[in-house]
Amino acid sequence: MPFFDELVNISFSPLIAIVLAVITFHFPSFVNMLLLMIVAPMFKLKAKQIGLLGFRYEKQKDGKWESRGYKPMIGFSAEFVYDLEKCKGMSPKQFRDKERNLLLIVGFMDLLIGAGVLAGCLLWSRNIGNETLSSLVRIFGISWFIIAFCILLSSVVVLIRLNNKKSLGSHYQEAIGMVRADIPFEQMNLKSVKELNLKKVTNAERIMYFPVYFEYLDSCGMFDKMPEAVNDIESVLKPQSSTRAELFCAIMLTYYYSYHCINPELATKYYQMSGDFLAKDTDSNGMRIKGFYELYCCRNLERATECANKANEGIEKFSIGSEREYERKCIARLFEAIKQNQHLKQGF
Secondary structure (H helix, E strand, C coil), X not given: CHHHHHHHHHHXXXXXXXXXXXXXXXXXXXXXXXXXXXXXXXXXEEEEXXXXXXXXXXXXXXXXXXXXXXXXXXXXXXXXXXXXXXXCCCCHHHHHHHHHHHHHHHHHHHHHHHHHHHHHHHHHHCCCCCHHHHHHHHHHHHHHHHHHHHHHHHHHHHHHHHHCCCCHHHHHHHHHHHHHCCCCHHHCCCCCHHHHCCXXXXXXXXXXXXXXXXXXXXXXXXXXXXXXHHHHHHCCCCCCCCCHHHHHHHHHHHHHHHHHCCCHHHHHHHHHHHCHHHHCCCCHHHHHHHHHHHHHCCCCHHHHHHHHHHHHHCHHHCCCHHHHHHHHHHHHHHHHHHHHCHHHHHCC
16 A cells, blocks of 8 residues: 555655654644643643743743743643632642543543544545655644544543552642642641552652652651651652752752751752752742751851741742741741851851
8 A cells, every 4th residue: 555655665764754753742742731721720720830842931920921941852841730819718629620620621632633633634635646745644643643642541540540549649649639728737647658658659759749748747847757758859859850840859958958957069959950940939938948048058148038038028928828837937947047147247
């Protein structure tokens, strides 16, 4: 058959194969990002960060998108956070249901669009006189449909994993659901990865779970358990972190090595790893962490005081419930640390 003959010929041309693969992947990836951004607000979610072929942008409180640098990657992506002001009173289960429904609805929309593209390409290819071009069009349509199916399948796999009570992903969902539902950290009774004794834990699950578990330990004063949690996450965290979850881990480690286990070299390492994500962060938690870093790693009392004041000024606008109360506690620690280091004013 001419189509399969052309398919074989194309497969033996590396340049054509690479170009076709890149083009085919980027189209459904872009459509998936657009669908998520359009549908997310219906589920009280809002886009916080997008990735455009490696160029990252984060949405600020004034609605403007600000560059967060470039890290090599293919495709398009979008990361979302709940609009917590619109979610007051929601239970942890309601948060989980909204995330599940968003992923499934967008996944099926991707598949329907993929099926439409496939059908259109098959019909169009019949009217193309050049057999090579006709084959390329059909391969493009088939590839788009396959990628769309994989997007839906990956969403289903993620949901199955998150709803598996014996997975760390499920424990993360439960923990973050309690935070969103305004349940105090002191009432959460979270366990370490080791204590949970799960049969299989992925690195992605460890990265998601660490920030909320670390904040739980910090809020409850369980400082003796922090080294184990830190060692666990450091063993899986890549030097070139790029996802929002990885950057959160780097930020938590910056705080840990700037206050709980002061090590300027490691604190600077993780500060740099977090890139613009922390450097340009003006929220209370970001300013508070930079305050500890400036005080204990840079020995800059003036800058630390400035960060503490800005953190305190923005506390009423920072998140809600348990996170806000935790942040108040951390800011109070920072002011106390500044008070105890007033000698830095004299340059000693």
